[in-house]
Amino acid sequence: MDIEIRSIDNIKGKGLFAKKDFNAGSVIFEEDPIVCCQFSWNAAYGYKACDHCLRPLESAEENARRLTAKPELHLPYSNLCRTDKSLITSCSLCDIQYCSTKCQTAAYNQYHRTLCFERKSDLEDHPLYQLNEMWKQMHYPPETSTIMIIPRILATIQQAVNPEEAQAQFLQFCHRTVNDDSKIAHKFLGDKFVDQISTLHNLLVQAMNPDRISHFLTQEGFQTLIALIGTNGLQQQLSPEEAVKLDKFIDKLYEDMDKHSGTFLNNEGVALYSLQSSCNHSCIPNAETTYLHNNSRLSLVALTDIKAGDEISTSYLDECTLQRSRYSRNKELTQNYLFACTCPKCELQAHDPDVTSDEDDSEEMSE
Numbered sequence: 001m002d003i004e005i006r007s008i009d010n011i012k013g014k015g016l017f018a019k020k021d022f023n024a025g026s027v028i029f030e031e032d033p034i035v036c037c038q039f040s041w042n043a044a045y046g047y048k049a050c051d052h053c054l055r056p057l058e059s060a061e062e063n064a065r066r067l068t069a070k071p072e073l074h075l076p077y078s079n080l081c082r083t084d085k086s087l088i089t090s091c092s093l094c095d096i097q098y099c100s101t102k103c104q105t106a107a108y109n110q111y112h113r114t115l116c117f118e119r120k121s122d123l124e125d126h127p128l129y130q131l132n133e134m135w136k137q138m139h140y141p142p143e144t145s146t147i148m149i150i151p152r153i154l155a156t157i158q159q160a161v162n163p164e165e166a167q168a169q170f171l172q173f174c175h176r177t178v179n180d181d182s183k184i185a186h187k188f189l190g191d192k193f194v195d196q197i198s199t200l201h202n203l204l205v206q207a208m209n210p211d212r213i214s215h216f217l218t219q220e221g222f223q224t225l226i227a228l229i230g231t232n233g234l235q236q237q238l239s240p241e242e243a244v245k246l247d248k249f250i251d252k253l254y255e256d257m258d259k260h261s262g263t264f265l266n267n268e269g270v271a272l273y274s275l276q277s278s279c280n281h282s283c284i285p286n287a288e289t290t291y292l293h294n295n296s297r298l299s300l301v302a303l304t305d306i307k308a309g310d311e312i313s314t315s316y317l318d319e320c321t322l323q324r325s326r327y328s329r330n331k332e333l334t335q336n337y338l339f340a341c342t343c344p345k346c347e348l349q350a351h352d353p354d355v356t357s358d359e360d361d362s363e364e365m366s367e
């Protein structure tokens with residue numbers, strides 16, 4: 001392994017460090033998620049993805065046709081699309097689709113044996129179905145996560161050969177206090193919906209057999225899980241096929257898609273990664289996460305040259321927020337991740353006045 005996880009201090013916790021030099025542009029490591037799940041509205045709006053690895057189940061051309069409502073549309077180089085529909089398979093009991101029998105077997109062995117709805121006929125009475133519907137009412141797009149990853153985490157623990165080990169794997173994501181967890185859970189659900197936390201909690205309790213996971217089904221345990229996916233869940237966006245990156249064509253395509261499908265352009269979901277979850281934030285990151293395999297496999301790519309011993313960091317902020325003032329950046333980091341950044345850029349700007357960027361000002365005025 002060319003990287004290691006080391007403890008830094010009480011504030012930052014642990015971090016990811018390079019054990020060798022990496023050139024800018026090189027892949028530092030790749031990993032599959034411990035667990036991932038497509039966003040609820042993303043699935044409801046017809047983006048067909050493998051239920052286990054999120055690989056698109058439609059070709060890039062079919063995707064573009066559906067999203068633009070233009071059945072005659074032809075994509076250039078559509079023969080380069082890597083979606084092999086001959087491998088698609090589905091669960092014989094609940095009809096959920098997978099890109100291959102490999103994913104179907106992996107899902108069944110990891111969590112699907114516990115979570116399968118079994119009969120389509122009484123689907124709407126199933127507490128997991130109701131949990132998803134309740135979540136959708138609380139989280140209109142753009143989505144940042146889905147509650148449905150929580151039953152997957154719990155079923156993974158229940159089905160594991162060694163449940164203690166599986167549980168420890170998830171608990172490594174949490175190094176906060178009960179109070180912090182509750183703050184994050186409230187922020188994550190949004191002011192309007194904090195009262196609904198007990199409804200979500202009750203539906204989860206009804207849906208899951210408490211065997212081996214009873215402590216996660218308490219109110220506190222549930223908030224820990226919400227905080228876990230809120231601060232560690234990586235949002236995934238799998239872009240349409242590389243081969244169609246012909247700028248003019250793409251611009252027009254996106255314009256047409258936007259008219260017909262709004263923001264539902266990509267296959268999106270949330271995932272928990274073991275190594276990636278140890279990567280801390282910096283406002284001048286030396287690495288970024290990408291998805292080079294058209295599924296949930298993550299690649300961490302160096303943005304700059306990295307020397308052996310350097311800490312590897314990514315930005316938790318989107319491009320736009322990253323360009324804002326130190327005050328604006330830290331406002332977002334404090335609210336969403338409960339820390340203030342002390343990276344060299346923040347240190348350099350430490351004496352800047354505590355004002356938001358112009359863009360924030362206009363956003364705040366319109367709120």
Ligand SMILES: C[S@@+](CC[C@H](N)C(=O)[O-])C[C@H]1O[C@@H](n2cnc3c(N)ncnc32)[C@H](O)[C@@H]1O
Nearest residue numbers: 011012013014231232277278279280281337339
């Ligand atoms: C995905 S985890 C990163 C790994 C984490 N350091 C740990 O020990 O588990 C995200 C959490 O790490 C901490 N963190 C990340 N970047 C930080 C930074 N630049 N300064 C202080 N804390 C940071 C925050 O507590 C944040 O909620």
